[in-house]
Amino acid sequence: MRYTVPYGGRRLDQIARETLRSERGGTVEAILTANPGLATLLDGATVPAGTSIEIPETYRPAKSGRRVLAWE
Template identity: 40%
Template structure:
């Protein structure tokens, strides 16, 4: 799938949140990996910029992660 940025000053994390439902779990990294050079364009993307959208990465809980509330 290809996504076209709809507004100026759009951020990749916001795009990941919109497309994948979250900007965590490797979604931003997946977008960056699928689009070499995208990170070098800066923090904000311009309207009309097309980016490749890979499948949502599979996430597995990190066993080393400690949550004090659990």
């Protein structure tokens, strides 16, 4: 799936949340892996407006080992 960044740019974590429904579990890294050279275009963490990027459709989040509760 192709995604074109809207006017004003968008942070990479926001793109991951919008397209992959999460910014966690390696989603940002999966987008960077699917788009070699994307990291060089970033202005901080923001992808410039008009940039067309490939969103990996077969991405599966990494399984976490153990859950840690806040009070532990």
